[in-house]
Ligand SMILES: Nc1ncnc2c1ncn2[C@@H]1O[C@H](COP(=O)(O)OP(=O)(O)O)[C@@H](O)[C@H]1O
């Protein structure tokens with residue numbers, strides 16, 4: 389089983405859109421796929437229209453009152469399961485802080501899963517104990533980055549954090565997200581980063597079809613399968629498969 393976290397220190401950069409569409413593509417290709425929604429906002433759960441049948445699922449998983457595999461809910465799509473998030477996910481740091489090996493809890497939970505080919509984590513923004521867990525637990529930490537100055541600073545912050553905390557900085561991979569072709573600044577920052585840093589070649593432009601996922605309450609491919617946006621995510625998935633262990 390390979391694991392991929394959609395992560396950024398910042399919110400609103402395309403983590404959830406990425407997690408949902410990449411999970412959909414993996415499953416459509418026949419990979420047995422689990423998307424674990426770790427964000428109390430529960431946006432991935434919303435797009436896949438799943439709700440937990442348990443109360444306080446997110447907290448109970450961490451305290452082992454609920455087995456991770458039992459928290460997975462089937463979706464309307466073949467090969468695709470989701471662990472929905474609820475508001476109890478906001479207590480994750482407090483719950484973890486009380487534990488021994490508090491930075492390795494997620495890793496040990498993921499090790500209990502059997503039969504999945506890939507697990508994707510839709511992460512909340514921030515950099516705290518839950519994120520330490522995510523960084524330890526996953527093979528690839530995939531960061532969508534909007535090519536703006538502040539967004540790129542957050543990339544530098546994350547890489548420095550990995551280096552300072554003895555984490556494998558090599559597992560951080562980035563792609564540009566919400567790229568606006570009309571903005572010179574976006575072009576300039578992309579040129580600079582492609583020259584100096586490790587960014588995937590595929591990127592996701594700012595496209596209204598992606599925004600419409602919310603209105604349609606669906607993954608992109610269910611209502612715009614032949615769109616440019618869908619092709620961009622397919623290209624991204626194709627490139628990601630090459631870097632997965
Ligand atoms: N490439 C894109 N083009 C246009 N809108 C996007 C794009 N990616 C995400 N969005 C929209 O921007 C908002 C934030 O995206 P989301 O994926 O939820 O970010 P995050 O999970 O990082 O907070 C959502 O309303 C989403 O539909």
Ligand SMILES: [Mg+2]
Nearest residue numbers: 403404427431
């Ligand atoms: Mg999100």
